[in-house]
Amino acid sequence: MTAFGLSELLLDLPVIARFNFQEIEVKALSDDSRRILADSLFFAINTSRAQGVDFVPQALENGAVAVIAEVSPPQNNKIPWIQVENIGLARLKLAQKFYGNPFENIQCHGITGTNGKTTTVFIMEQVLKHAGYKVALLSTILQRIGTQQQASELTTPGLLDLYAFAARAVEAGCEHLIMEVSSHALDQERIAGMNFSTVLFSNLSQDHLDYHGTLEDYFAAKSKLFTDYSYNHALINIDNAWGQKLTSAISATKLVTVGREKGVFSPQNVEVSAQGIAMTLPQLSEKPIKSKLMGDFNADNLLLVAAWAWVLKLPLPSVNKALQQAYVPGRMQLVYNKASRKVFVDYAHTPDALERVLQVVAEICTGNLHLVFGCGGDRDKSKRPLMGQVAQKYSRFCWVTSDNPRTEDPQKIIDDILRGMAESKPQVVVDRRVAITQACRALQADDCLIVAGKGHEEFQLVGDSKLPFSDSQVIWEAFND
Numbered sequence: 001m002t003a004f005g006l007s008e009l010l011l012d013l014p015v016i017a018r019f020n021f022q023e024i025e026v027k028a029l030s031d032d033s034r035r036i037l038a039d040s041l042f043f044a045i046n047t048s049r050a051q052g053v054d055f056v057p058q059a060l061e062n063g064a065v066a067v068i069a070e071v072s073p074p075q076n077n078k079i080p081w082i083q084v085e086n087i088g089l090a091r092l093k094l095a096q097k098f099y100g101n102p103f104e105n106i107q108c109h110g111i112t113g114t115n116g117k118t119t120t121v122f123i124m125e126q127v128l129k130h131a132g133y134k135v136a137l138l139s140t141i142l143q144r145i146g147t148q149q150q151a152s153e154l155t156t157p158g159l160l161d162l163y164a165f166a167a168r169a170v171e172a173g174c175e176h177l178i179m180e181v182s183s184h185a186l187d188q189e190r191i192a193g194m195n196f197s198t199v200l201f202s203n204l205s206q207d208h209l210d211y212h213g214t215l216e217d218y219f220a221a222k223s224k225l226f227t228d229y230s231y232n233h234a235l236i237n238i239d240n241a242w243g244q245k246l247t248s249a250i251s252a253t254k255l256v257t258v259g260r261e262k263g264v265f266s267p268q269n270v271e272v273s274a275q276g277i278a279m280t281l282p283q284l285s286e287k288p289i290k291s292k293l294m295g296d297f298n299a300d301n302l303l304l305v306a307a308w309a310w311v312l313k314l315p316l317p318s319v320n321k322a323l324q325q326a327y328v329p330g331r332m333q334l335v336y337n338k339a340s341r342k343v344f345v346d347y348a349h350t351p352d353a354l355e356r357v358l359q360v361v362a363e364i365c366t367g368n369l370h371l372v373f374g375c376g377g378d379r380d381k382s383k384r385p386l387m388g389q390v391a392q393k394y395s396r397f398c399w400v401t402s403d404n405p406r407t408e409d410p411q412k413i414i415d416d417i418l419r420g421m422a423e424s425k426p427q428v429v430v431d432r433r434v435a436i437t438q439a440c441r442a443l444q445a446d447d448c449l450i451v452a453g454k455g456h457e458e459f460q461l462v463g464d465s466k467l468p469f470s471d472s473q474v475i476w477e478a479f480n481d
Helices: 006-010 051-059 087-098 116-132 159-172 185-186 213-229 241-249 298-312 316-324 351-364 381-394 410-418 430-441 471-480
Strands: 016-019 029-030 040-043 064-069 081-083 109-114 135-136 142-143 148-151 175-179 193-202 230-236 253-259 268-273 274-282 289-291 342-346 369-373 398-402 446-453 459-462 465-468
Touching: 006 087, 029 087, 029 185, 040 051, 040 087, 051 064, 064 087, 087 159, 109 116, 109 142, 109 213, 109 398, 116 175, 116 298, 116 316, 135 159, 185 213, 193 213, 213 241, 230 241, 230 398, 253 298, 268 298, 268 446, 274 298, 289 298, 289 316, 298 316, 298 351, 298 430, 342 351, 342 471, 351 369, 351 446, 369 430, 381 398, 381 410, 398 410, 398 430, 430 446, 430 471
Parallel strands: 029 040, 040 064, 064 081, 109 175, 109 193, 135 175, 193 230, 230 253, 342 446, 369 398, 369 446
Antiparallel strands: 016 081, 135 142, 142 148, 268 274, 274 289, 459 465
């Protein structure tokens, strides 16, 4: 276990004042009062809802032994309290020192964009593994170091968790770190101090406007990965208009454009069918590369991965194997059931993602297309009627239900969705389990069902509770009860 004396840890850190200072041993760093380890140094950082010092009592109760804050301590303070001018900078400097600057000892690859990030990082990980490298992965679904993994709480962890993870990865002998980089993480500087071997941009469409306000501000946050951080190569999907715009901010010596028709890296003879995807990539091979993944959007993901592998000069057999075996939980995942019905689970939770998934299944479905979906609570409300419009356009039968309502009334969320579905009469079933069960039992032999929005998730957020819930499990139960 890493440990520092407090004086040693604070050496070279600009400090305004020290109160009740004494030499103690610090064994952990934390900025979350709910997740304090014994002998932690606690960073009292403000949130959107409260002042950082408001969390100090809980932090002390849970095991913190010292506090860093931008304000002086209360009069009854009895522990070491360090006052600094910029607590964000202090947190970064101490994380680098405590965890031994892990990003200097591992090659990092980050991807940002609205859709496709998770699929892309999973395939990137497999390419490197097939090439013989030990890899660490940070994704929306899970965090993985070698063969050890755990479920993710955030797409991109907080800064201290990120540094701790990278340090463990380096200690485990990982040579590469593959990660999704969210717009929230970029805006909140969670990846401060990182440098990258490669950075990638997939696409951008409406999402997270509850946080960013406008699509332009959302794009500005995503752009920070390419303007505020050091990297060797930037791979940009220029088939997306926002990708084209992004290229102007990137040095020509580092830019690699990727696109179907234009770009430094472009495919030939792209074929997308119910059997999967095939494309010829002249920079890699004259023979077509194939994958069992379906959909035009996955062709974009595969193309971006292939371009990335080309830039890194990774062996072609490793690329081929990774693309052929590509599988991502909760992303166009066909769920087994004893009735042999075609039921897909997908994480699509934006208008663009939902439309792309529906288009793919519509092309392979010889019967009626059924859809179960909802929208998350306490999130971008403007996309709800847009998703309703998409659902109305492509599905023959539709169940509008709860997603993760959080603190909102599920029925009010559904009402927002229905404003985009004036031309159809969807089934409204607030209980997601009931909606999925009804939809499964309504399927005929040639029909297809998409259960969208939650994908890999094994929980449902209702109020302040995180309840066990898996779309895949409910589907299995619907056919096996």
